[in-house]
Amino acid sequence: MLAETVQRGFCQPDALSNELALGSDRGSALPRRILAEISGGARSAAEGTAWRLWKRARLPQCEWNVEILSADGRRIARPDAWCDEVALAWEIDSKEFHFTADGYAATLSRNNRYAAAGVVLVQTLPSLLRSDPARVIRELKAAYAVASMRPRPAITFR
Known part of the structure; x- marks a missing residue:
């Protein structure tokens, strides 16, 4: 609910954190953790899990939900x-949003744009974040190693 509120533009993470700080600490551990993830850029429960895994992988800092440009x-x-x-993109691609006929076509088009721009892409199912986090971390580290071995493409973000 917290991520949805921010994602839809109804409230900023700072406002939610301030409101939480005004109340009792009782029962606030989970909302505080989730707000830290949201403040870091996560915009869904799966992205929150991914955010924690990225930190566990001890890879350099990444940006969340930024637009990348050629x-x-x-x-x-x-x-x-x-x-x-290193110009590495990570997509958490669920069947729900990416495997309708239109969603699948849009995902393929997106992936082709990544490839044409020289971006290394890792795609992860949300279920894998929970069922095999060690595998996800290995995949991220392997992709990072490959991305760091090639010249970085001229990509910017905002």
């Missing part, structure tokens, strides 16, 4: 996580 300013995509240091 050298000439064309929009490439808005990945769930973006490691600007």
Whole structure:
């Protein structure tokens, strides 16, 4: 609910944190943790789990839900996580949002834009974040290693 409120633009994370700080500490551990994830850029429960896994992987800082642009300013995509240091995108792709006919076509188009721009992409199912986090961390680290071995493409973000 907290992520949905922020994602729909009804409230900013700081306002929610301030409101929480005014109340009792009793029962506030989970909302506080979730608000820390939201403040870090996560915009869904799966992204919150991904945010924690990225931290566990001890990879360089990444940005969450930023728009990435080609050298000439064309929009490439808005990945769930973006490691600007090596131009690595991480997408948490659920069947619910990406495997309808239109969603699947849009996902393929997005992935083609990543490839054309030279972006290394990791795609993860939300269920895998919970069922095999060690595998997800291995995949992220392997992709980071590959991305760091090639010249970084001229990509910017905002």
